[in-house]
Amino acid sequence: MRKELKGMVIGFVLTSLLVGGSALAAGYKSTIEVLFNNVNLMVNGKKVASDNILYNGTTYIPLRDVADLLGKKVGWDQASSTASINDPGFVPADNGDASVAWKDGEEDANLSVQFKDRSATVVIGRDHPNGTKMNVIFNEDKFGWPLELDNGSSADIFKPYGDLNDGFSIHATLHDFDGDGNPEIVLTAGDGLVTGHVWVFSYTSVSDVSKINPLKLELSEMIQQKVELDNNKLIIPYGSVGLFNEYDYTNGHFAKSVQ
Incomplete structure (x- = not known):
């Protein structure tokens, strides 16, 4: 006969738990009465071995335990007291746009994208037996398209069979240049x-992604160290004396600014 433990939890911080409950505007301490280990929990057929508590009809379990079972990574930002659950390889960009980075030999990097009418995942990794994959998988449609680079633009980035050059990396970043709710995919590769x-791909809603590729290459330019994203602008510094090219994204097209 399973024994139910009933007890008092003093100063229990609900924001350290994942399942159930509403978000707290600010941390506070309270005395609550809960049931320990009153629920058997399964994730994809695997039993969650960690302790759980039942409070007001809602089950709470540790954030990290469920994330591990789902193959996710838990992050913590001390400055903002923010816990996060991310796909492996996900890193936040400095400007707040979602971003991932990948180098040859690493596991696939996955970047979640929410367009206005469907969700997708950008997948960057090693292709087999040779080459590099840069695909967009539309989750609900269970169909994907590669991010097709223009001819010749990748000659200095990839080896003859498509493998990434030694010491090079690929970054994928989401940035909504025109604020229409469909973020553009900014792909960069280099040493x-x-x-x-740098390549920028836009998305256009279509009725059937298995028949029509909704991704369009809008910009392809050489870079050196980095690119900067600022509202509807993409800025490409070059040289060592503060020179840069600036592109404005207006009406679905990039135009080089006159300096």
């Missing part, structure tokens, strides 16, 4: 020093 390229 971070003198050789690199």
Whole structure:
């Protein structure tokens, strides 16, 4: 006969738990009465071995335990007291746009994208037996398209059979240049020093992604160290004396600003 433990939890911080409950505007301490280990929990057929509590009809379990079972990573930002659950390889960009980075030899990097009419995942990784994959998988449609680079733009980035050059990396970032709710995919690849390229892909809603590719290459330019994203602008510094090219994204097209 399973024994139910009933007790008092003093100063229990609900924000450390994942399942159930509403978000708290600010942390506070309270005395609550809960049931310990009153529920058997399963995730994809695997039993959750960690302790759980039942409070007001809602089950709470540790954030990290469920994230591990789902193959996710738990993050913590001390400055903002923010816990997060992310796909492996996900890193936040400095400007707040979602971003991932990948190098040859690493596991696939996955970047979640929410368009206005469907969700998708950008997948970057090693192709087999040779090459590099940069695909967009539309989750609900169970169908995907590769991010097709323009001819010749990748000659200095990839080896003859499509493998990424030694010391090079690929970054994918989401940035909604025109604020229409469909973020553009900004793809960069290079050595971070003198050789690199940037590609920007837009998304257009279509009725059937298995028949029509909704992704369009809007910009392809050489870069050196980095690119900067600022509202509807993409800024590409070059040289060592503060020179840069600036592109404005207006009416679905990039136009080079006159300086």
